[in-house]
Amino acid sequence: MDTKKVDRRVRKTRKQLRDGLARLMEKKSIRDIKVKELVEEVDINRSTFYLHYSDIYDMLSKIEEELIEEIEEALRQYPLGEGRKSMDFLCRMFEIMEENREIYKALCGQNGDANFVVRLENMVGSEALRSLATLFEQVPKREISFLYAYCLNGCLGMVKMWLIYDGKETPEEMAGLMVRMVTNTLREYHDAQEKSAIS
DSSP states (O other): HHHHHHHHHHHHHHHHHHHHHHHHHSSSGGGGOOOHHHHHHTTTTHHHHHHHSSSSSHHHHHHHHHHHHHHHHHHSSSTTTTTTTTHHHHHHHHHHHHHHHHHHHHSTTTOHHHHHHHHHHHHHEEEEHHHHHTTTTTTTHHHHHHHHHHHHHHHHHHHHHHHTTOOOHHHHHHHHHHOOOOOOOHHHHHHHHHHHHHH
16 A cells, blocks of 8 residues: 555544644543544544554653654744844744644643643743843843743743634744834843942
């Protein structure tokens, strides 16, 4: 049999399962979702499910790993803090979320996986924190941590609002908005630091 056809079929089945899981997670916690319920939701056989995953938790874990790997790849390609690359990274991040909107929406929603969100925060955050420390070398590390937390939580709020309320803004528009908001915050902070140093 043609390997491409098999691969296409596997991708299609996994997408069906992922979309079905996202829909169910809109209504209930992952611990309350059964394989039987999921396969009925997407109209496939239980045996087909078990060809890909051992249980619901295994499925969720593998989906999350794939999503994390995509963001990691974007970070490698567009390191934060290197001129235009921050904007390029954010564009790519929003594109990835747009392509996988339903599962991201479910994972960030009320029945989502807080650990997944924390993993994303830590991965992107460590790069952002490094950039801030370089930008504000004279500022105490503790203060940089507060500045980072302030910016991070604002960015997370933007992402969640865009995902959960089905924002119509394009990835480019969201990336631009985020860059403007963070840049303005950093500029205000920098100006306040300079005034403080003068007085």
